[in-house]
Amino acid sequence: MTRDELSTRVRGCLGRIAPEVDVGALQSGARLRDQVDLDSVDWLNFLVAVHADLGVDIPDVEAARLATLDQIVDYCGARLGTA
Amino acid sequence: MITFRLPSLGADMDKGTLLEWLVRPGDAVKKGDVVAIVDTTKAAIDVECWHDGTVEELLVEPGAEIPVGTVMAVLREGGETPEQVRAQIDALRASPVQMAVPSAAATQRSAAPAAAAAGRVRVSPAARKRAGELGVGVESIAGTGPDGAVTLADVEAAAAKVAPASRAEAMRQTIAAAMARSKREIPHYYLAEDVPLAVATAYLAERNASRSVTERLLLAPLLVQAVARAVQRYPEFNGFFRDGAFVPGPGVHCGVAIALRGGGLVAPALHDVPSRDIDTLNRELLDLVQRARAGSLKASELSDPTITVTSLGDQGVRSVFPIIYPPQVAIVGFGRVTERAWIVDGAVGPAPVVTASLGADHRVSDGHRGALLLAAVRELLQRPAELAKATP
Numbered sequence: 001m002t003r004d005e006l007s008t009r010v011r012g013c014l015g016r017i018a019p020e021v022d023v024g025a026l027q028s029g030a031r032l033r034d035q036v037d038l039d040s041v042d043w044l045n046f047l048v049a050v051h052a053d054l055g056v057d058i059p060d061v062e063a064a065r066l067a068t069l070d071q072i073v074d075y076c077g078a079r080l081g082t083a
Numbered sequence: 084m085i086t087f088r089l090p091s092l093g094a095d096m097d098k099g100t101l102l103e104w105l106v107r108p109g110d111a112v113k114k115g116d117v118v119a120i121v122d123t124t125k126a127a128i129d130v131e132c133w134h135d136g137t138v139e140e141l142l143v144e145p146g147a148e149i150p151v152g153t154v155m156a157v158l159r160e161g162g163e164t165p166e167q168v169r170a171q172i173d174a175l176r177a178s179p180v181q182m183a184v185p186s187a188a189a190t191q192r193s194a195a196p197a198a199a200a201a202g203r204v205r206v207s208p209a210a211r212k213r214a215g216e217l218g219v220g221v222e223s224i225a226g227t228g229p230d231g232a233v234t235l236a237d238v239e240a241a242a243a244k245v246a247p248a249s250r251a252e253a254m255r256q257t258i259a260a261a262m263a264r265s266k267r268e269i270p271h272y273y274l275a276e277d278v279p280l281a282v283a284t285a286y287l288a289e290r291n292a293s294r295s296v297t298e299r300l301l302l303a304p305l306l307v308q309a310v311a312r313a314v315q316r317y318p319e320f321n322g323f324f325r326d327g328a329f330v331p332g333p334g335v336h337c338g339v340a341i342a343l344r345g346g347g348l349v350a351p352a353l354h355d356v357p358s359r360d361i362d363t364l365n366r367e368l369l370d371l372v373q374r375a376r377a378g379s380l381k382a383s384e385l386s387d388p389t390i391t392v393t394s395l396g397d398q399g400v401r402s403v404f405p406i407i408y409p410p411q412v413a414i415v416g417f418g419r420v421t422e423r424a425w426i427v428d429g430a431v432g433p434a435p436v437v438t439a440s441l442g443a444d445h446r447v448s449d450g451h452r453g454a455l456l457l458a459a460v461r462e463l464l465q466r467p468a469e470l471a472k473a474t475p
Contacts, residue, residue: 019344020345040303040396040397041301041368044299045369047296047299057295058296060299
């Protein structure tokens with residue numbers, strides 16, 4: 001999987017949690033929760049969606065450090081050994 | 084014979100529009116089955132039936148707007164013959180009063196919709212369809228067709244008079260009506276207390292460290308459980324104020340205020356919270372939030388809360404001054420968990436702290452008992468492992 005494909009998949013997971021958001025327009029380097037209204041339940045559901053779609057189970061401690069789309073995509077890429 | 088009526092959909096909703104029947108005459112229905120989908124100003128709701136039986140006749144057509152209490156269908160009990168039930172349905176039809184037992188809130192509007200339920204307001208199919216599209220209740224329209232039938236033109240004219248309310252506008256009006264009633268009728272008092280969460284957050288971190296995302300615990304269920312166990316000790320905060328008196332809740336069903344995407348909120352119930360272990364409560368909460376936002380709540384969830392918990396979450400502010408949902412008598416709010424300078428054993432150090440606040444009804448309780456309630460919430464949250472276990 002290329003990094004672009006991975007980014008699209010992660011954005012797709014977010015789009016299912018927050019259907020009103022144009023996920024293609026999100027800035028990948030800016031804090032996600034500054035751009036999208038996500039509460040703790042949404043955030044957990046997003047992580048669950050990433051786990052279901054990509055098979056990447058992000059530990060609690062790591063998830064707290066991931067603030068931007070770039071960081072999430074990089075983390076998943078590293079775990080999947082691609083990108 | 085069992086009459087299936089539109090149940091209460093919570094204090095702020097006194098009518099609904101039938102969207103769809105999920106059963107047909109002849110179908111067997113078990114207690115708890117979802118039999119119809121009813122639209123409200125807030126969301127489409129799955130309506131359950133609380134009796135076992137066989138559907139004899141559906142009395143309300145999709146598209147009809149009906150008040151709470153309207154007989155929607157008739158079920159046959161075991162041992163009854165269709166002939167026996169038919170006779171009773173005919174008797175029911177002859178008596179519009181029997182058809183719709185209005186809730187207090189729906190009293191003024193009950194007469195016409197009762198007749199509608201019995202099929203007495205004549206509406207052309209095209210007019211009914213158009214009324215559904217425009218969100219206009221046909222029973223409120225004076226028909227100009229033959230025998231006073233409501234025509235397509237009547238519906239269009241009525242819709243033009245009432246500004247076409249979008250879902251968002253309708254929801255805002257519903258919330259406004261409930262909150263105006265709360266502020267008008269309930270003499271609120273407010274209390275707040277800072278609750279240190281070092282033990283609780285450490286407990287969650289430890290439990291979550293080795294867990295998959297699919298089993299991860301949030302703080303919210305611990306907060307809800309602390310409130311539920313606290314009101315068991317102080318039951319005057321759990322229940323309803325009805326007809327001039329306090330009525331204790333039949334259990335502790337915690338309404339959870341959930342902000343909807345696109346605006347507005349609902350506060351459906353988590354049932355029998357004290358009896359749940361924390362993993363169950365966590366799962367039920369995630370499910371409830373997801374279904375609230377997807378618009379697939381059940382009627383019992385909207386009508387049952389005995390107390391409400393509102394948590395503004397980690398994107399929110401430090402404290403909330405919560406407004407009671409009538410006819411409930413108390414609401415507990417939590418602000419954002421913040422790192423604050425906190426004194427433990429004479430030394431200042433950083434600690435995660437949340438401000439818990441109480442809005443309560445002075446007709447039922449007073450500040451002293453309210454203070455004890457919040458103190459109990461604080462104390463319970465210092466022993467998260469106990470809070471996590473189910474109580475019998």
